[in-house]
Amino acid sequence: MSKHVTYEQSGVSIDAGEETVGQIYSSLASTFGPRVLELPNGFAGLFRLDYDERLFKKNYRSPVLVACTDGVGSKVQLAGKAKKFDTVGIDLVAMNVNDMLAVGAEPLFFLDYLAVHKLEPGTVAELVKGVAAGCRVADCALIGGETAEMPDTYAKDDFDMAGFAVGVVERKKIITGENVRAGDIMLGLASSGLHSNGYTLARNICFKRTGLSMTDAVDGLNGAVLGSVLLEPTRIYARSIVKLLSKYKVKQVVHAMAHITGGGLPGNIPRVLPKNCNAIIKKASWPVPRIFTFMQETGPVQEQEMFRVFNMGIGFVLIVAEDFANSISKKLTRFGEQVYTIGRITTGTGKVILK
DSSP, X not given: OOOXXXXXXXXXXXXXXXXXXXXXXXXXXTTOOTTEEOOTTOSSOEEOSOBOOTTTOBOOXXXXXXXXXXXXXXXXXXXXXXXOOSSHHHHHHHHHHHHHHTTXXXXXXXXXXXXXXXXXXXXXXXXXXXXXXXXXXXXXXXXXXXXXXXXXXXXXXXXXXXXXXXXXXXXXXXXXXXXXXXXXXXXXXXXXXXXXXXXXXXXXXXXXXXXXXXXXXXXXXXXXXXXXXXXXXXXOOHHHHHHHHHTOSSOOOEEEEEEOOTTHXXXXXXXXXOTXXXXXXXXXXXXXXXXXXXXXXXXXXXXXXHHHHSOTTEEEEEEEOGGGHHHHHXXXXXXXXXXXXXXXXXXXXXXEEEO
């Protein structure tokens, strides 16, 4: 018997890594546009910011690069439990690109990082397939990533993922919230469900307190399968927001935007409010998806805590000039969003008031 020890005997397979790279390249290539410079087996991804081809010409006067990084949180545990790996990659893209939209940026390219207990090429391929799907919806290129096999760090069947997005915005078009003023209207874009926040509380309520499983159909969810509802991917708002902003090349009618993630409406709206303004939100102005009322009743959870943890059905908020609110709402509806007028800006002290 050989006394020599190998990397694979220690728990890491180089062969599996090479097989994985071969399986996922087609997913990456499906997101490439004319600005990606392909370099198979390269050590880095290449992306042109400006390009002058007649058909695809796009140049910037004073470009500012915008960068975001985020993960999916404990939603990955539910994906692992359900053995469904092709949707959390969409969540990963959404959590990053929706953040950069809030400053008016257009997503350009994306990188992913996957960490696993044991490298299963088929599973990683499914995860990357989801990332690529999210990138196609966001119109950004998946130009690279990393997969790490760490058996001493992650327990059997455990994995985690993180994403890194880069976008661009013309300097004079950066949206900071400084133009928000009393009288502005708040437009809320419907979420697709929980998105990717609050899953530690959601798992506690839906499984520990009820004894339900991922495959159970739940009366409180109108007969929907619990796992399917909880794994519904985060909505990506990139196309709608980028298209909307392109309609106002001169007028600054969108005064602020916020991605409603952890902290909910009360925690994220103040990030774009001037200190002399309040945001008055009418809770009855949009339909709250059944998953939230189910969790609130099942917990039970106080309403204040629900709004502090979850998006409650509103995934993205725009604060817009009053005179343009109706036309902006119609445009976003035409672009495929469910839009609700959820409140108004008043004079105040930088607070969100739920009524």
